[in-house]
Amino acid sequence: MTKEDVIHAIERVTDPEIPAISVVDMGIITDVQVLNDNSVRVVMTPTFVGCPAIDVMKHDVEQAVRGLGVEHVVVDVNFDVPWSTNRLTEKGRAALLKHGLAPPEPFDTLALELEVLNNVACPYCGSHNTTLKSPFGPTLCRSLHYCNACRQAFEGFKPV
Amino acid sequence: MNASACKDLLLRMADDELIIAHRHSEWTGLGPLLEEDIAFSSIAQDKLGHAQALYAIMHEHFGEPEPDTQAFMRNESAMKCCHFVELPNGEYDFSLMRHFLADAAEFVRWTALTQSTFEPLAKLALKIRGELKYHLYHAQTWVKQLGAQGSEESHARMQSALREAWPYALGMFEPSDADQALITDGVFVGELEIYQQWLSFVTPTLTEATLEIPTGVDPVYGGRKGYHTEHLQPLLTEMTEVYRIDPSAEW
Incomplete structure (x- = not known):
């Protein structure tokens, strides 16, 4: 094996x-x-x-x-290798998107600016004209957003 | 490394996380907005996870009891949390202000611990620090908004909450007999250092929120030595009710 x-x-x-x-x-x-x-x-x-x-x-x-x-x-x-959204694979990102969850952009784990959450790409129409509604969603790893272009609320997978 | 000093540090941190988690969770179903209800519930869940991870380190490295036993089977006098986390939620202004002041303290504490010579704690710190950014973002947004961009009433409420919270907030940094050994071993920088960093951290946000920082206030100490407010025992009684009836229950 x-x-x-x-x-x-x-x-x-x-x-x-x-x-x-x-x-x-x-x-x-x-x-x-x-x-x-x-x-x-x-x-x-x-x-x-x-x-x-x-x-x-x-x-x-x-x-x-x-x-x-x-x-x-x-x-x-264990926490020997701390999880970060940078560990998501390409296949994983595509699966999240298909599920209606905006995948996070790769980022520098030591210098995360939460402003990146303000213009997450909408999983439905792709627009970056979106607003962060809350950094806390239905599970610990998700955030709540609103797309100003297609007027649809959506969830994001938040960068950690 | 001085094991008893290390255990002292882990226990007071874990107990703070456990009790604030319970207080935050009391907003579940009652938050003023759905998003706020979810935010406090999520933060509570994170804090509970942090408490569990700290109790697990005590169990694995120092032979202390299992996390559930630590959380559910100790009486008031064996708890080492500060009085600040024990206080009832009060109104939303007080809950938000406590959330801000306590999370700022956690952020500087865990940031310092990323450099700890005690490796399990340093690894956990790196992980937790990433989560705390979201807690702080939430707290800072509301403190600034209600302090500087809200109404006369929201400003007055936040100022009053700050005045009420401050002596208890200072109590988070109650000096411990273990501090010197922790500093010598490079495990932790000590409460005095964390207090100074915290003050530098919260001042810009409070200033931006046009809130006046109280001065000449005596800190409320006692929690780290096992002396608590009248509010802790009722909380413990409620939190441990199921476990005490049936320790093997799963829920």
């Missing part, structure tokens, strides 16, 4: 709060170690420290790897 086989299996696991995107494309899998055919270790990093979905995802990842016939599966959750 290879690392790719494991990643392929984990790709079927999605974030229960945003089922449109896999945990791999979310960038929350930070390490996969195949020790041998019967022993695999996966490391995950939560999007937010208080993310309530992490235990469910941890369980699902473990089950997915067990599905390959691996007996010893260890899934560790």
Whole structure:
């Protein structure tokens, strides 16, 4: 078994709060170690420290790897590699957009200016003529916006 | 590294996060606007996550009890939170002002901790600092708006909230016997340093909000030593009710 086989299996696991995107494309899998055919270790990093979905995802990842016939599966959750929206893959960004969630532009994690939230591209019409309504949305990782062009409220995946 | 000094720091930080999380969560369903209801609920959820992460470090590195046991099984006298986080929410002006002053303190504290020699804390700090930007953005927006761009009433309310909050806010920086050891070990820069950074941080926002910073005020201390306001025990009783009835309950 290879690392790719494991990643392929984990790709079927999605974030229960945003089922449109896999945990791999979310960038929350930070390490996969195949020790041998019967022993695999996966490391995950939560999007937010208080993310309530992490235990469910941890369980699902473990089950997915067990599905390959691996007996010893260890899934560790730690902050060794801090999650940032810069870890979203291109495929992940496309999935968010399709789901009606504006994906965040890549940014410098050390110098995040929240003004970037003021002109997030609308996932429906693509206009940048949008307004941030609130930095807090239905889940910790989302923000609320309004598009002045197509007059539609939408949600963004906020840069962290 | 001095383990007992480190535990002292982790516990007071965790307890502040836990109690302010509970207070913020009391706005769930009651916020003056839907967006504000969601904002306070989200911030509460973040704070609770921070508390859990801190209790988890105490458990993993110092053999302290599990996070749930720490959060739900201690009485008032074993809690090390400051009085500021215990106070009831009051009206929205007071909640917003406390949210601003407390989050500013958290921001400078966690920023300093990104340089901590205690690696688990430094890693967590880097992560939490990113989340706090959103909390601060929310608080600063409202303090400035209601202070400088609202009505005569909104200004008067924010000024009165600031006056009421200030002595308790100063109590967030109650000196601890552990500080010297923490400074020596490079774990933490100490409460005095954090207080000074906090004052420099909040002053421009409050000035822009045309609010007058109270002077000659005595800080309210005692929380770090286990002495609390009359408001803490009722909060703990409510927060721990389910857990005390059935510690194995899942909800």
